[in-house]
Amino acid sequence: MTNRFTTVGLAGGLIFGASVAFAQQADITIGQQLEPPHLDPTSAAAGAIDQVVYSNIFEGLTRFGPDGSVGPGLARSWDVSEDGLTYTFHLAEGVKFHDGTTMDAEDVVFSLNRARAEDSANAQKALFAGITDVVATDAATVTVTLSNPDGAFPFKMAWGDAVIVAPESIDGIKTTPIGTGAFMFDNWVEGDRIELKKNPEYWGEPAMLDAVTFKFISDPTAAFASMMAEDVDVFAAFPAPENLPQFDADPRFKVLVGSTEGETILAINNKQAPFDNVKVREAVAHAINRQEIIDGAQFGYGTPIGTHFAPHNPDYVDLTGQSGYDPEKAKMLLEEAGVTLPLKVKMTLPPPSYARRGGEIIAAQLRQVGIEAQIENVEWAQWLEGTFRGKDYALTIVSHTEPMDINIYARPDYYFQYDNADFQALIAKIDVESDPAARSEMFKQAQQVIADDYVNAYLFQLPLITVAKAGVEGLWENAPTQAADMTAVHWAE
């Protein structure tokens, strides 16, 4: 992590020199599809909020690097007690919020207590569930006591939902967020754009740009036009993959293809007959041709996966072979399971194009083995209520974008209703293990268990496609968390 900071620091120095010489462009406009409903990352699930504020405006004790590793944020270092129950965070000194007030241990105590409070509206409250006590030992030291040892605690504190906020400015956080980051909130023209400006008193390595504008363009065709007309300099998560060859061929632009934490799966309702039979689920897995889906729905962008784990993670095990495309085997398995064909099932599809386009292809593939998937297109609100909470579905397609979320398989009431006591015990063991080698081994084991049980059909890792003007450098190529970290972005030349 220190490495990254030095590199950034060096580059920053070089660029600063260059900007004096050529009076370089120091602002950037970045397009994205969704507008945040408000700017408080600690009280909503909307990824668009983190996209704007994460690490730009707000910082947490720790932070995600571009490669997904967890490094120091406001806490420059931390110690873990022998029993793994106590974390002592040493905060950076001289940190000020954008309104001029000092950031100290009391603010950390306030932020963590607010997130885990009874009436907290934090969308990821589970991140804080293990905390029993937060104490400010002195102005620059915070001691967090946990109920169980938790090797992933620094990882949890890196989430956008765990950023440090100030009691002085909490009331206005939704419209005028006050954080400690390298950029400060400047202006919000609702429906159109949010403007950030450089924080001149930033405690760490200062931002290289003077101003960043986030512009909200939801329509894929409009996104393409805005890029071509050079109204925006960067489009994060570009929504029209069919237009990418055009950008590739145009020297004005570059296309970055990275990875996200989004495991895109065909989720199966494990409690609904006949999918409560592992043979039927295995049949579904073999009936599906991943490459055809990636080519047809994603225009070739996406990495096939065979389990619920990100392929760029060092602990990833490639299990795609275990559920390779084999329609004959699928038919045989269905026969063995005694399923009467054709089998009519309900498949709900939420709005993203990976689901809607992918769903049509999957329905066609399933038909080949005698499963008639009846497609039902739903909006997110309907999906959450009917499919996710109501569990009224047999199949659905969704991308799970939270980082390191294999532990959802340990929740028997989760929407795919997978209930395996051994797996739950394994996850419980991982939770309290802080030895990296042992954790890694157990994560590999966990991936194998859910692949063996064919809990869901694993399709592909959702790519992150960014289109940018050729001169823009320092963008995150991957999305270890939903963020557009602009602190290291600058113009080349």
Add this chain to the structure above:
Amino acid sequence: MLRYTLTRLLSLAVSLAVASVVIFMAVEILPGDPATLMLGVNAQEDTLAALREQLGLNGSLWSRYLSWVGGMLTGDFGTSYTYRTPVAEMVGERLWISLPLAIYALTLSTLIAFPAGIWAASKRGSAADVGVMGVTQLGVAIPNFWFAMLMVVVFAINLRWFSAGGFPGWDKGFWLSMKSLTLPAIALALPQASILARVMRSSLLDTLSEDFVRTARAKGLSKRQALWRHALRNALIPVLTIIGLQFSFLLAGGIIIENVFYLPGLGRMIFQAVSARDLIVVESVVMLLVFAVIAVNFLVEISYALVDPRLRHGR
């Protein structure tokens, strides 16, 4: 005139009351819980309950309807679930884009349609008439969003005269803002102008064949004088009706054009509010639009009376 106005006002009030019930019921039966949508897949049950309480989603259907209508009558349109700002404020901001855009488009369409329609009618059967009819036929047939995209390709991507969309804000300069509304206004105006020109032409032709025009001609007026002094005024009623309808459509119906040009207008706000289950925004804004449509119709009916004295003095 007074009695005419009063009956119109009464029907306006009844329409609004019926609309409020229909809108409320329609929005309430939409599946999907706003709190779940806001907090996402990892939300805990107690967090959801706390949020529902905050949003006032726990009351009975009847009490929520009454508090909504009661609030609107006192000018309080509620607070958006997602943005947590008063709906009236949000509508105010968006209206500053949608209203000028609607007026801009309507002005353009009227400026094109009137001369074209009158010209075609006065030269009935000539090449000019055939030409106007052909062009307007095309104008009606071309979908406006497709025409909009075509303009973006030509004027924004190739010629770079305009930006592809967005709105800088009135505080950044009047002409800059008008410029950013120009392509959307043209896209909206094209089909409207075509329809209006055709209505203008046929209505004028109908009037020109009426007895009073023949009398005017027999009195010694030229064809041109008869058209301008007598026929035109009488041909305006159907045209005014269409303009009224078009204005309501432009105000609320710009959703697709607002999406193509990513303008933060009213239409896009409703669209986003529906998918975000921001029910209070949907209800209040749709209600406001209903009010606008009914009010515009009311004004149109009043203007009939101004154009046609017979309506003023009762039938």
